[in-house]
Amino acid sequence: MNTALILEDHAESRAWLTELVAEAFPGINIVVHTTLADAVACVEHQHFCLALLDISLPDGSGIDLVRRLRESNANTYVVMASIFDDDEHLFAALQAGAQGYVLKDQPRERLIAHLQGIIRGEPPLSPSIARRMLRHFRATPPPALPKSELPQALSERETEVLHFLARGFTRGDIAQALGITPNTVAGHVKNIYRKLDVSGRAEATLYAVRLGVVDGEPH
Template sequence: MQTALILEDHPDSRKWLAGILSEALPGVTIDAVDNLERAKRQLQQARYDLALLDISLPDGNGTNLIRQIRAFNADTYVVMATIYDDDDHLFAALKEGAQGFLLKDQPRERLVEQIQGITRGEPPLSPSIARRVLRHFRNVATATPSPTADQTGLTAREEEVLRLLANGYKRCDISSALDISSNTVAAHTKQIYRKLNVSGRAEATLQAVRLGVVDG
């Protein structure tokens, strides 16, 4: 992560978030703006590895910026940083393509750790948000029959890797647990993402819960 965009309208919060990013990702170059229009202009001028977006802004909803970010750079890692933890805001952001959702009322050190987790392939989700997401999909699974892992085309080994991924294991840990190389883990992970039609660990975890590969 070499470049980051912060969209936050409150000056103190903007400075605070910039400090968190600098601590979590040493050497990162940060552009910080206070409204959607300035953010859109920045996207036309620079490409970002990470975007940290507030939701409630003077000129609109930060969630509405996600599609434009994707249009300029599909690889930008988008994380919402907000005080809102209700289902409406959460699932609207995830539906638009947010890859993380952090609550700003957490301790600074926890936010630093969650941002650092991005570089390790760990989706940045505040604990209460993760529980809410898993509960939502567990309720959906209860209401609607879910496909089995067999129906997705996952092999037995891929299901094992998915189970460990969903439980937060790092690639090296999965390698040790299954006695396979790190490159083999990476290859299995790529196949899992393709077969489940997901783009990252967070979505794969949700699918693992929905499929019953892990408990919610």
């Protein structure tokens, strides 16, 4: 991690997010903007490894900056930090190119863990956001996979881990639930991604639905 961008117009939230990023990534440089216009101008000449963006701003939507970052800073890891947990804002942000979506009302420790998970390849998704994604996939299920496209079979333990991943559990949560170590969970997640040929939790969640690993309403 090198330099992070925070776009947030509320002073208290801005200070809080700045503290979270500084604690999650000690030594990181942090650039803060309060308006969409200033942030857009900034990303035209400066590159960021991480962007933590609010959605509702005085002069527009942070989702518009996501699109700009995808064009000018394609390597920036973009995370929305919002109070909105509805489908409209969530899927608009993901479609624009956001790689994570966290809710500001989560405990401090949980948000820091979400951010640190980026380094381990874990997309930062609040549990309720992951559940909303799952409900969306179940409401509009993709076609079943033809036999020719079935992935390499998951082991029983990998299937259990995928089950929890699809419900928004962190690796620490999964380790506690299954009585194994976080490092062991990380190994299973790596194997799951390799076997399913996916790069992140959102794609793995979609596969969980298509493979029938997830059934019923998520908790």
